[in-house]
Amino acid sequence: MFNLDQAVGEWRRQMLAAGIKTPVPLEELESHLRDDIERQLTSGLNAQQAFETAVQRIGGANEIRSEFKKTCGTKCQAKLSWQLAWMGSFGLVLTVILNSAGLFVFHRSSSVFFSHEWWSAWFPSYTVWMIFTLGGLAIGYNNWRLRRNAARNSV
Amino acid sequence: MYSVSMLKKELVAASTEPLILSLLSRGESYGYAIIQDLKARSQEDIQWTDGMLYPVLHRMESNGWIKSRWVEMENGRKRKYYSIKKDGKHALDKQREQWMKVHSVLTGLWGENYV
Numbered sequence: 001m002f003n004l005d006q007a008v009g010e011w012r013r014q015m016l017a018a019g020i021k022t023p024v025p026l027e028e029l030e031s032h033l034r035d036d037i038e039r040q041l042t043s044g045l046n047a048q049q050a051f052e053t054a055v056q057r058i059g060g061a062n063e064i065r066s067e068f069k070k071t072c073g074t075k076c077q078a079k080l081s082w083q084l085a086w087m088g089s090f091g092l093v094l095t096v097i098l099n100s101a102g103l104f105v106f107h108r109s110s111s112v113f114f115s116h117e118w119w120s121a122w123f124p125s126y127t128v129w130m131i132f133t134l135g136g137l138a139i140g141y142n143n144w145r146l147r148r149n150a151a152r153n154s155v
Numbered sequence: 156m157y158s159v160s161m162l163k164k165e166l167v168a169a170s171t172e173p174l175i176l177s178l179l180s181r182g183e184s185y186g187y188a189i190i191q192d193l194k195a196r197s198q199e200d201i202q203w204t205d206g207m208l209y210p211v212l213h214r215m216e217s218n219g220w221i222k223s224r225w226v227e228m229e230n231g232r233k234r235k236y237y238s239i240k241k242d243g244k245h246a247l248d249k250q251r252e253q254w255m256k257v258h259s260v261l262t263g264l265w266g267e268n269y270v
Binding site for chain 2: 024025027028029031032034035036057058059063064067068070071
């Protein structure tokens, strides 16, 4: 005996397995699927036929996921840029705090800014965090520029 | 992206945004209703794989052209409704101009051919 809720549950599992995320966009796709099933049922199909027709119409999970990946584009870039910039800034601040603690609390000669030992002990850390920060800002700026140009062209 | 019987898929793809914006400029709607409306208006000549509408809607939402909200129906199910924003109306005006330009050029050319 065909169980519609079970079939929809299985369809959801297949979508999740293919990489369609929940709640967005899976909830919306399920809502669409159920709307279509309802319509097929009122047109005279039985539950199984209605489900199969609706699944076929909505399309394959891989196909949908690949379209969503294209959509991600600038939005995902913006997220990445902020993550990099925040991580870099946090690392820089932490390095400054540790460097200062080494200098003022532990009186380490290697913590004296721009001393001979400082360059090998602390400079690499500053460089890495600086790269993260500047990289994030550069990606963010590029993303902002692309979005601005896209908005100018479309509006 | 699209399974198209009558219109070429490139033409359907190019017209997707203005079609959606035009429908939403008439009022709030949701994915399934948008597809049904477009199919009915085109006498089924515009055929989409239904799931492909949502990436387009989400992209238009990230562009700031449309906005969405979840609405709970009487049967307890939820539907995501989309409505057009000010930037969407500007984008639609721009796209309408461009489509009318193409329409006018083609009409002129075909008019000359058939005179």
